């Protein structure tokens with residue numbers, strides 16, 4: 001198959017092209033699509049998935065998978081909301097710790113990071129396959145969320161906290177700021193730092209990475225910790241936006257984030273892909289959801305179409321890899 | 327196949343043309359790998375395909391064997407134009423290939439690998455296990471490989487895996503057999519077996535293509551030679567009409583310098599010492615892979631380690647490098663201090679580098695770029711204000727790429743797309759960039775062409791003179807003898823002899839390496 005400059009360019013920017021085509025098509029099909037309001041809408045909607053997906057990108061690049069991010073999202077949101085609303089009783093005493101909104105935010109991120117760290121330890125110290133370790137964490141975090149909330153939403157969290165989900169700064173919604181900042185940070189982390197390089201190396205060939213003197217366990221643990229912390233951030237955004245922590249928040253989100261990562265061209269085998277690709281993947285899913293909604297396509301069909309997009313994206317990627325590696 | 331011409335008569339002087347490539351061209355992004363290449367392979371003859379690393383040899387063979395199609399040109403079999411969608415189709419048409427890189431499936435058994443995709447079926451349509459095993463045993467016998475066909479391929483040594491690949495190709499009754507550097511990890515005995523197989527195949531009228539960087543192999547099997555340079559054929563001739571010098575000159579396209587000559591040099595103080603270093607085996611098999619090895623290495627010294635396959639050479643280096651902390655016993659002293667390495671990271675921190683033997687498994691991160699692989703062990707050198715600077719990276723990696731003439735389209739090219747020999751050179755560059763004090767090299771020139779080999783020898787010499795201590799493991803005796811100030815011989819994990827450079831004759835070294843039983847005979 002002769003590979004000209006043009007086809008090389010096309011394959012490289014295939015997802016961008018797909019996104020552009022979708023935007024053009026939807027603008028023609030619906031006059032409500034290409035409006036500033038709808039634009040912000042889409043960005044706000046994808047902010048949660050993008051937080052999760054950045055973490056998922058790190059995990060998948062390192063050669064693993066994280067099924068627990070949706071559950072960690074719920075746990076972080078619930079704990080942050082709970083301590084903000086009622087404080088935290090210190091067992092065996094009469095004392096109650098009270099939390100400011102910033103304190104609650106730290107709790108949310110901290111809980112996510114801690115859960116992620118446990119994932120990392122299970123995988124590196126106890127040698128559990130990532131699939132199994134995070135499946136366990138999925139169940140644990142879901143259970144803890146139920147125990148903490150008693151199965152009821154925690155609502156009425158106040159404006160200061162709510163700002164995280166519904167506020168705006170300089171005309172841009174807060175979640176979008178968060179999303180942009182995290183994207184920028186993690187593009188740099190993956191492409192420009194030693195940790196980033198080591199991450200790709202571990203995912204690309206663990207044995208070679210170890211023989212090169214990389215501390216594989218530490219890198220892997222850090223990856224899951226970051227994914228957990230990012231799930232915590234996502235949990236805070238979700239909770240703030242609804243002004244309520246739902247015990248069932250984030251159900252199935254791990255699958256959406258895996259989809260975004262895969263559509264963004266990151267290989268499930270590890271070692272190949274990018275955060276930038278994942279941003280595109282999230283945008284594609286976001287635009288698709290939004291467009292289908294505007295076109296009044298039934299949510300059932302939306303799911304079917306999303307599935308087809310995932311399959312197409314990966315099939316194209318494979319065909320591409322075959323041509324290259326053969 | 328038309329014309330009812332199914333039987334090949336091993337006729338007159340040259341034999342019939344079985345397969346012919348005409349005007350083959352292939353372009354990869356950034357590389358014109360093949361350009362107007364013609365190749366004719368005749369029944370009962372072996373065509374050696376020679377060329378420097380990256381000349382396009384493997385690419386041409388992949389095209390013949392249906393791995394990917396050419397951009398231009400045609401392939402003819404028995405005068406008919408053919409085109410194979412994949413290697414299975416090519417195999418069905420009678421073209422077998424043994425790839426340069428191992429392509430077996432590690433967690434299937436030897437038998438399952440041998441007949442993968444063409445398993446014998448019983449009447450019920452299930453796999454006929456009995457016949458599978460029987461035919462496997464027969465196939466293994468032809469390559470003199472004494473392993474149980476139910477063994478997992480992952481449990482075999484690389485050389486044995488290579489033999490399984492060869493057995494797989496010949497058991498399919500091919501009419502054309504392509505061998506891409508088949509001997510790169512075979513022991514001396516295994517190579518002899520392979521020669522026997524090749525002669526037998528020639529007698530049966532099979533047409534062979536053979537890629538190698540080891541000229542001494544040619545005399546044993548070769549009839550015709552085609553030489554590639556930068557994707558073009560620069561010469562085709564009968565082997566007996568060519569001298570070694572002529573071949574080397576054609577490959578390089580220029581007059582090549584003198585043969586490598588080691589510069590005499592007095593080593594400095596001791597930099598590494600072991601006493602009673604042992605490595606216990608992890609599973610079945612020998613109790614000690616490395617058995618009470620005591621050695622000493624000085625600055626500026628090259629110690630060669632020779633031994634037959636399975637003598638524990640690689641394991642010795644791994645033990646020194648902290649790879650099996652829980653199975654190593656004995657003393658290790660680096661620069662006068664007793665040390666214990668818990669991981670390769672510790673060894674690297676102490677100034678030791680190990681360039682491993684198995685490049686795909688241990689050496690390279692295949693999806694990463696050439697630059698990222700070459701800098702992976704020394705990334706600190708590429709940091710600016712804590713961030714990786716690609717400019718800085720390429721400025722220190724670049725010189726190694728030039729020095730070893732690593733053929734790349736760009737530093738950002740993925741290392742998986744490099745030719746085998748060029749991948750090997752990237753590993754060397756990676757470790758040299760760490761500026762180690764002690765360099766452990768395991769088969770440093772496997773798959774590397776003659777000219778680059780000499781360049782690497784010269785570089786090893788230069789490193790020694792700059793004060794490094796080097797331990798070079800090699801299964802090529804001439805290489806060990808050419809490089810080393812001292813030669814250690816290993817047999818079954820033990821040091822059986824040590825020679826100063828002047829005393830290390832091939833006979834003595836070999837004698838010390840052979841097992842007791844065959845010594846009597848030799």
Ligand SMILES: Nc1ncnc2c1ncn2[C@@H]1O[C@H](COP(=O)(O)OP(=O)(O)OP(=O)(O)O)[C@@H](O)[C@H]1O
Pocket residue numbers: 324325326354355357358359377378379380381382383384385386426733734735743744745746747748773775
């Ligand atoms: N999939 C690929 N993508 C890009 N370039 C490639 C690919 N495969 C091979 N090349 C390039 O084509 C050229 C020829 O490679 P090839 O593997 O045929 O060399 P070779 O003669 O077999 O070398 P060696 O002796 O090192 O095995 C090299 O420059 C290599 O980098």
Ligand SMILES: [Mg+2]
Pocket residue numbers: 383384385426506745746747
């Ligand atoms: Mg090759």
